[in-house]
Every structure is written in structure tokens, then in C-alpha cells.
Amino acid sequence: MIIRSLKDMAGTGREVHAPTFVSRRMLLGKDGMGFSFHDTILYEGTETNIWYKNHLEGVYCVEGEGEVESLDDGKVYKIGPGTMYALDRHDRHILRAITDLRMVCVFTPPLTGGEVHDEDGSYPLLEGEQAT
Ligand code: 9YT
Numbered sequence: 001m002i003i004r005s006l007k008d009m010a011g012t013g014r015e016v017h018a019p020t021f022v023s024r025r026m027l028l029g030k031d032g033m034g035f036s037f038h039d040t041i042l043y044e045g046t047e048t049n050i051w052y053k054n055h056l057e058g059v060y061c062v063e064g065e066g067e068v069e070s071l072d073d074g075k076v077y078k079i080g081p082g083t084m085y086a087l088d089r090h091d092r093h094i095l096r097a098i099t100d101l102r103m104v105c106v107f108t109p110p111l112t113g114g115e116v117h118d119e120d121g122s123y124p125l126l127e128g129e130q131a132t
Contacts, residue, residue: 002027002031004026006024006026006039009024009025009026009039013113013114014026014028016114016115016116018116019046020042020043020046020047020048020097021040021041021042021043021046021048022040022041023038023039023040023105024038024039024040025037025038025111025113026038026039027110028110028111028112028113029109029110029111029112029113030112031110033110034108034109034110035106035107035108035109035110036106036107036108036110036111036112037104037105037106038103038104038105038106038107038111039102039103039104039105040102040103040104040105041100041101041102041103042064042066042095042097042100042101042103043097043100044097044098044099044100044101045097045098046096046097047094047095047096047097048094048095049092049093049094050092050093050094050095051090051091051092051093052087052090052107053090054109055090055107055108055109055111056086056087056088056090056107056108057086057087057105057106057107058084058085058086058087058105058106059084059085059086059087059103059104059105059106060083060084060103060104060105061079061080061081061082061083061084061101061102061103062081062102062103062104063081063100063101063102064079064080064081064097064098064099064100064101064102065078065079065080065098065099065101066078066079066080066095066096066097066098066099066101067079067095067096067098068085068093068094068095068096069093069094069096070091070092070093071091071092071093071094072089072091072092079095079101
């Protein structure tokens with residue numbers, strides 16, 4: 001069994017900082033679960049352009065207020081505690097944090113380490129890269 005808490009991520013390669021968010025990667029590919037599991041805080045007043053061409057992601061909001069806009073059809077959905085969205089079609093989207101937005105995210109295939117968004121807002125498929 002794997003037991004971890006948020007404070008174990010602080011200051012390690014599992015805590016990844018980006019301009020609009022911090023992602024605490026509690027499970028990665030090397031943990032052997034077949035998915036990665038993240039506790040992410042998107043900062044108040046930011047927007048993040050995202051297009052996960054190589055991954056599927058489920059996102060569950062536990063705190064805060066925001067919205068997600070699907071760029072394929074222009075629809076905008078409110079996000080708050082208890083709301084989940086799933087990017088089942090590799091949907092291009094913009095995530096707006098009205099307040100700090102705390103999200104629990106699951107990726108398949110799993111992220112392997114310290115990936116940060118590229119210019120499309122996606123993560124590459126990496127092999128062999130391991131966080132500490
Ligand atoms: C909700 C979302 O996709 N935020 C971007 C960060 C990502 N979840 C990550 O790197 O943990």
C-alpha cells in the first residue's frame with residue numbers, strides 16, 4: 001500500500017510549479033498504478049490554455065470557484081466544489097480560476113515526473129523520466 005500526504009510533496013520533484021498553478025503529483029507512472037494522481041491549485045485570476053493531446057484527464061474540484069470553456073464548441077461550464085469534468089475527447093479548453101481553485105486530477109497514461117505544459121498546453125509522452 002502507498003500512503004502519502006501533501007506535506008511529503010513539498011520541495012521535491014513531485015511538486016511542480018507553473019505560472020498559473022502548482023501541481024502536487026502524489027502518484028506518478030513509476031508508482032505502477034496505471035494513472036497519475038495530482039492535487040493542483042490554480043491561482044486566483046489566472047487562465048490556463050490546455051490541450052492534452054496525449055492524455056485523458058478527470059478533474060474534480062474540491063475548493064474554489066472557476067469555469068472551464070470548451071474551445072471546440074465554445075461552451076462554458078461553472079466549476080465549484082463537487083464538480084467533475086473529464087476530457088474524454090482530448091478536448092481543447094481554457095480553465096479560469098475566479099478564486100484559487102483546488103483540483104484533484106487523474107491522468108491516463110500517467111505523467112512520469114516533472115512535465116510542464118508545452119506551447120499547445122499539452123504534456124509530451126515521456127518514457128523513463130522519473131521524479132524523486
Ligand atoms: C486541472 C488541470 O488540468 N490543471 C493543470 C495542471 C495539471 N492537472 C497538472 O499538471 O497536475
